[in-house]
Amino acid sequence: MLDEDQAQRPRGTVAFPISLAWCVIVVVEADTAWTGGRDRGPGVPGALRALERAFDLVFRAVANPWRHLGALGFFFFWVATASGIYLYLFFDTSVTGAYESVERLTHGQWYAGGVVRSLHRYASGAMVATVALHFVKELVGRRFAGFRWFSWVSGVPLVWLLLASGITGYWLVWDRLAQFVAMATAEWFDALPLFGEPIARNFAFPAAVSDRFFTLIMFLHVALPLALLAGMFVHIQRVNYADVLPARALGWGAFLALLALALAKPALSQGAADLATEPQTLALDWLVLGFYPLIYRFSPEALWIVAAAATLGLLILPFAARGERVPVARVDLANCNGCARCFADCPYAAIVMQPRAGGKAGQKHAAVVAGLCAGCGICTGACPSSTPFRSSERLVTGVDMPQQPIDAVRAELERKLARLHGEGRVVVFGCEQAAALHGCAGRGAATLSLTCVGQLPPAFVEYALRHGADGVLVASCLEGECVYRIGDTWTAQRLAGEREPHLRVTVPRERLRVVRAGAGEEKTLAQALTRFREALARMPRNEPRGSSRSKAPRALAAAQTGARG
Numbered sequence: 001m002l003d004e005d006q007a008q009r010p011r012g013t014v015a016f017p018i019s020l021a022w023c024v025i026v027v028v029e030a031d032t033a034w035t036g037g038r039d040r041g042p043g044v045p046g047a048l049r050a051l052e053r054a055f056d057l058v059f060r061a062v063a064n065p066w067r068h069l070g071a072l073g074f075f076f077f078w079v080a081t082a083s084g085i086y087l088y089l090f091f092d093t094s095v096t097g098a099y100e101s102v103e104r105l106t107h108g109q110w111y112a113g114g115v116v117r118s119l120h121r122y123a124s125g126a127m128v129a130t131v132a133l134h135f136v137k138e139l140v141g142r143r144f145a146g147f148r149w150f151s152w153v154s155g156v157p158l159v160w161l162l163l164a165s166g167i168t169g170y171w172l173v174w175d176r177l178a179q180f181v182a183m184a185t186a187e188w189f190d191a192l193p194l195f196g197e198p199i200a201r202n203f204a205f206p207a208a209v210s211d212r213f214f215t216l217i218m219f220l221h222v223a224l225p226l227a228l229l230a231g232m233f234v235h236i237q238r239v240n241y242a243d244v245l246p247a248r249a250l251g252w253g254a255f256l257a258l259l260a261l262a263l264a265k266p267a268l269s270q271g272a273a274d275l276a277t278e279p280q281t282l283a284l285d286w287l288v289l290g291f292y293p294l295i296y297r298f299s300p301e302a303l304w305i306v307a308a309a310a311t312l313g314l315l316i317l318p319f320a321a322r323g324e325r326v327p328v329a330r331v332d333l334a335n336c337n338g339c340a341r342c343f344a345d346c347p348y349a350a351i352v353m354q355p356r357a358g359g360k361a362g363q364k365h366a367a368v369v370a371g372l373c374a375g376c377g378i379c380t381g382a383c384p385s386s387t388p389f390r391s392s393e394r395l396v397t398g399v400d401m402p403q404q405p406i407d408a409v410r411a412e413l414e415r416k417l418a419r420l421h422g423e424g425r426v427v428v429f430g431c432e433q434a435a436a437l438h439g440c441a442g443r444g445a446a447t448l449s450l451t452c453v454g455q456l457p458p459a460f461v462e463y464a465l466r467h468g469a470d471g472v473l474v475a476s477c478l479e480g481e482c483v484y485r486i487g488d489t490w491t492a493q494r495l496a497g498e499r500e501p502h503l504r505v506t507v508p509r510e511r512l513r514v515v516r517a518g519a520g521e522e523k524t525l526a527q528a529l530t531r532f533r534e535a536l537a538r539m540p541r542n543e544p545r546g547s548s549r550s551k552a553p554r555a556l557a558a559a560q561t562g563a564r565g
C-alpha cells in the first residue's frame with residue numbers, strides 16, 4: 001500500500017532525530033525529576049491536581065475517574081472480556097464466514113449481539129484512553145523511579161499488549177478496515193528482517209488468505225488479552241491493596257456511558273473485505289489504530305525506530321533518574337513482637353514476616369525489603385511499640401524511620417507542648433505532602449509535620465491531650481491524594497477505632513479534629529484551626545492528667561506544673 005513517492009522517501013531520516021531527542025529528554029528529565037515521589041513544585045502536576053480537584057466537586061473523590069484510572073483500566077478490561085465471550089459464541093472463524101457472522105450478529109440481533117459488539121469495541125477504546133491517561137498522570141507526576149520502578153517498567157509492555165489485542169480484534173471482522181489493518185500490519189512487519197517471505201503476500205489476492213491464517217489471528221486475539229491480564233496482575237504485585245475495582249458509582253457510570261454510546265452509535269462494519277481493490281475511505285478508530293497512518297506518512301522502518309526508542313526510553317527512565325533516595329524503614333528486633341500490623345499496612349509490600357532466629361516455633365519478626373520501601377513511615381504508625389507512653393528515656397519502636405525516628409517525634413512534641421500557653425492550646429499533626437503547617441504555627445499552635453499522616457501512631461493524640469493540649473488537629477491530605485496511596489485511609493480508620501492500633505475509646509473525641517487539606521490548601525487548614533479553637537473555647541480547659549511515662553522530661557513537667565498553677 002506504499003505509493004512510489006513514499007517508497008522513495010529516505011527511510012529513518014525523521015525517526016532518528018525524533019528518537020535521539022526522546023532519549024535526551026528521558027535522561028535529562030529523569031535526572032532532574034526524581035524527588036522520592038514528593039510532588040511539591042508548581043507546573044504540570046499542580047495543573048493536574050487542580051483538574052483532579054475540580055472533578056472531585058462533580059464526582060466526589062471516591063468516584064472521580066481521574067483518581068481511579070488504574071481501576072477503570074481493569075474495569076474496561078472485564079467489560080471487553082465478558083462482551084468478547086458472547087461475540088465468540090456467534091463468530092465464524094473462517095475467512096468466508098467471519099464477515100457474514102458479524103453482520104448477522106450486528107443486524108439480526110441488534111438488541112443483544114449488536115449492543116454487545118458495540119460494548120466490546122467501546123470498552124476496548126475506553127481502556128486504551130484510560131491507560132493513556134494513567135500513563136500521562138504517572139509520568140507528569142514523576143512517579144516512575146525509586147520504589148516505583150517495578151510498577152513503571154511492568155506497565156510499559158502492557159501498552160503493546162493492549163494495542164496488539166485491539167488490532168487483532170479489528171482484523172477479525174474482515175471488513176474493509178480489517179483489510180487495511182491486515183495489509184498495513186503486514187507491511188509494517190515486513191520492514192523487520194525476520195521473515196523469509198513477505199507477510200504482505202498473504203493479502204495480495206483473495207485466495208491467498210487462508211482459514212489457517214485466520215485461526216491464528218483468532219488465537220492471538222484470545223492469547224494477547226490473556227497475556228495482558230497476566231501482565232496487569234504482575235503490574236500490581238508491588239502495590240498492596242491495589243485499586244483494581246472502581247467504586248459502584250464510578251463503575252455504573254462508566255458502564256452506562258458505554259451503553260449509551262453503544263445505543264447512540266452502534267459499532268458497524270465497513271463493507272466486506274475485497275483484496276482485489278484498495279479501500280479508499282475508512283473510518284479509523286484513532287485510539288487503537290491511530291498510529292497506522294504514520295507507517296505511510298513516514299515509513300515502516302521509521303515507525304519501528306520511533307516505537308523501539310520510545311519503549312526503550314520508557315524502560316530506562318526509572319534507572320536514568322538520579323537524585324534524592326528515600327530513607328528506608330528499619331526493624332528493631334528487640335521491639336518487634338511479630339504482630340504483622342506493619343506487614344498489613346505497608347502500601348508497597350515492603351515488609352515481610354520472617355521466622356525469628358532462636359525463637360519459638362511460629363514466632364516471626366518483621367523485615368524490610370529495602371528496594372521496595374517508599375520511606376513513608378506508615379509502618380511506624382502501625383506498630384504497637386510506637387506508643388509515647390513507654391517509660392524508656394529513648395523511645396525505640398519495632399519499625400522506625402531513620403529520617404524522623406519516633407523518639408525524635410516524641411521529643412519534638414514534648415518540647416512544643418512545653419511552650420504551649422494561653423487559651424485553645426492545639427497540637428497540629430500534619431503531613432509533608434499535604435497543606436503546609438506554617439500558617440498554623442503562626443497562630444500559636446504546636447505543629448508537627450510527618451512524612452505521611454499514616455506515620456502518626458494514634459497514641460500520640462492521647463499523649464498530647466494528656467500533656468497539656470486542649471485539642472489535637474490531624475491535618476490529612478485530600479481523599480485520593482495520598483502520595484503513598486493509603487496513609488490517609490489508615491489514619492482515619494485508626495482514629496475512628498476501626499483499625500489497629502486504634503485510638504483508645506477513653507480519649508475525648510470532641511477534642512480531636514481530622515481535617516482534610518491538600519497541598520496548597522493552607523488557608524483551608526488555618527480556617528479549620530480557627531473553628532476548632534472556637535469549639536474548644538466552649539469546652540472546659542483540658543487539665544493535664546499526668547503520664548504513665550515515669551520519666552517525663554523536666555521541661556514538660558515544669559510546663560504542666562505551670563499550667564496547673
Ligand code: HEM
Pocket residue numbers: 069070071073074131134135138143144148151152153155156158159162232235236239241242243244314483485
Ligand atoms: C493495562 C494497563 C494498565 C493497568 C490496568 C494499570 C493499572 C494500575 C493499577 C490498578 C495500579 C494501582 C493503583 C493504586 O492502587 O494506587 C497501578 C499503579 C501504577 N501504574 Fe499502572 N496500569 C496500567 C498501565 C500502566 C502503564 C503503561 C504505566 C507506565 C508506564 C503504569 C504505571 C504505573 C505506576 C508507576 C503505578 C504505581 C503508582 C503508585 O505507586 O502510586 N501503569 N496501575
Ligand code: SF4
Pocket residue numbers: 331335336337338339340341342343365366382383384385398399
Ligand atoms: S508492627 Fe511492629 S511489632 Fe508488629 S510486626 Fe511490625 S515491627 Fe513488629
Ligand code: SF4
Pocket residue numbers: 328329345346347348349350351368372373374375376377378379380
Ligand atoms: S516506610 Fe514502612 S510502610 Fe512505608 S513503604 Fe517502607 S516499609 Fe512500607
